[in-house]
Amino acid sequence: MRFRAMRFIVVNLLLTLVWAFVTGSFTLHNLALGFAIGAMSLLLVRDQLPASLNRVRPIKLLLLVGLFFKELMLSAIKVAVMVLRPNMRLRPGIFAYPLTITRDFEITLLANLITLTPGTLSVDVSDDRKMLYVHALSCHDPAAERRAISSGFERRIREAFPL
Amino acid sequence: MSASAILSFSTTFALVALSLGLLLTVARIVRGPTLPDRVLGLDMLVAIAIGFIAVIAIRSGFNLYIDIAIALSLVGFLATVAFARFILARGLSPESAGADSRAAAVPTRGKALAPARRQNKGGRR
Amino acid sequence: MSAGPDLLVAIAVSVLLVAGSIFSLLAALGLLRFPDLYTRMHAASKAGTIGSGLLLLAAGLHALDIAILLRALAGFAFFVLTAPVSAHLLAKAAHQAGYKLTNLSVTDQLPLAKQKSDRL
Numbered sequence: 027m028r029f030r031a032m033r034f035i036v037v038n039l040l041l042t043l044v045w046a047f048v049t050g051s052f053t054l055h056n057l058a059l060g061f062a063i064g065a066m067s068l069l070l071v072r073d074q075l076p077a078s079l080n081r082v083r084p085i086k087l088l089l090l091v092g093l094f095f096k097e098l099m100l101s102a103i104k105v106a107v108m109v110l111r112p113n114m115r116l117r118p119g120i121f122a123y124p125l126t127i128t129r130d131f132e133i134t135l136l137a138n139l140i141t142l143t144p145g146t147l148s149v150d151v152s153d154d155r156k157m158l159y160v161h162a163l164s165c166h167d168p169a170a171e172r173r174a175i176s177s178g179f180e181r182r183i184r185e186a187f188p189l
Numbered sequence: 190m191s192a193s194a195i196l197s198f199s200t201t202f203a204l205v206a207l208s209l210g211l212l213l214t215v216a217r218i219v220r221g222p223t224l225p226d227r228v229l230g231l232d233m234l235v236a237i238a239i240g241f242i243a244v245i246a247i248r249s250g251f252n253l254y255i256d257i258a259i260a261l262s263l264v265g266f267l268a269t270v271a272f273a274r275f276i277l278a279r280g281l282s283p284e285s286a287g288a289d290s291r292a293a294a295v296p297t298r299g300k301a302l303a304p305a306r307r308q309n310k311g312g313r314r
Numbered sequence: 315m316s317a318g319p320d321l322l323v324a325i326a327v328s329v330l331l332v333a334g335s336i337f338s339l340l341a342a343l344g345l346l347r348f349p350d351l352y353t354r355m356h357a358a359s360k361a362g363t364i365g366s367g368l369l370l371l372a373a374g375l376h377a378l379d380i381a382i383l384l385r386a387l388a389g390f391a392f393f394v395l396t397a398p399v400s401a402h403l404l405a406k407a408a409h410q411a412g413y414k415l416t417n418l419s420v421t422d423q424l425p426l427a428k429q430k431s432d433r434l
Contacts, residue, residue, distance in 0.1 A: 047388045050381030102364035105357055109344040118353050141398035149405045161352045192324035199328035203335035210342035217345045225351050225408040233345055236362045240338050240369035247376045255373050259389040269400040277407040
């Protein structure tokens with residue numbers, strides 16, 4: 027119970043920080059207002075708060091964020107170049123990707139990362155959360171795509187959020 | 190070349206490019222051929238409009254426009270989510286069955302059989 | 315205020331503006347050129363996000379005000395977080411509703427019609 031309250035406050039403080047960013051002012055009044063609004067919105071979703079986050083490795087998390095922005099830039103450039111090619115030579119398809127991470131927020135994170143990286147877009151996750159279905163622009167070698175995801179993002183996520 | 194001249198040139202360039210983008214997106218929305226395509230087009234329209242507002246903010250110097258852009262991105266996201274739920278609830282639309290052979294939903298006899306077979310072969314691999 | 319930093323900011327803002335608007339334009343072109351919904355989604359969710367994001371950053375940088383820049387960064391982060399979610403929702407809904415992939419597609423391993431219509 028005490029742990030839940032702790033998490034509530036931590037998330038609420040994060041929301042307060044975001045509020046201060048968005049409103050662009052760090053006065054005491056504004057922070058208090060942000061805290062109150064964050065508490066109210068957290069109360070609305072209190073049942074859907076994620077299960078306990080045991081440990082986070084900040085440096086690994088930063089590495090993950092860095093990798094993400096690099097890949098995002100690369101993927102935008104790749105798609106832009108592909109659009110300009112007169113013959114796009116597409117081999118699109120949806121392949122299944124077996125997940126080794128289990129927690130919901132990790133799967134959500136992985137799916138979002140996959141969507142914003144070159145040539146892949148996550149479409150669906152199976153009901154038992156063991157398979158992620160990924161649409162790829164060039165799907166002639168799903169095995170290579172799977173290897174790339176599992177040694178890239180999935181490994182990084184596991185490192186950033188150890189069990 | 191002074192700073193304001195550079196800015197004036199680049200904002201004009203950005204406005205022209207974004208206008209072309211808006212036109213292309215509208216062309217996709219008009220052509221369809223299915224409802225999800227149009228929803229995607231509307232999503233893209235909102236994204237380009239956000240970029241447009243950002244450029245206008247630079248050109249006019251009113252920083253308030255950035256808040257408007259953020260609010261618009263919120264609204265656009267919610268609209269797309271609502272449309273996705275609508276598509277899921279409604280299922281396949283009748284117009285997509287015959288409108289475009291690529292998006293043909295029901296493989297009727299004859300012509301549509303060949304592509305269906307090709308897809309099956311791919312799936313077995 | 316000297317002319318040096320002013321010019322540098324103007325150049326940085328211009329680079330962001332040109333890059334962002336070109337990405338947006340190419341995303342729109344991709345929307346028109348790709349053969350089916352799912353491939354179009356690649357163009358819209360990646361190039362489109364980066365395009366609008368860079369333009370927002372340019373607006374934030376131009377103001378030369380930390381509060382405005384933070385706000386623009388928050389908008390950018392929000393945009394990057396929501397774009398994949400909406401793309402994913404739309405792709406999933408379209409696939410479950412039965413919209414087919416293009417004939418160029420080589421494989422589709424996602425099972426159809428899983429009968430879980432009210433879980434999204």
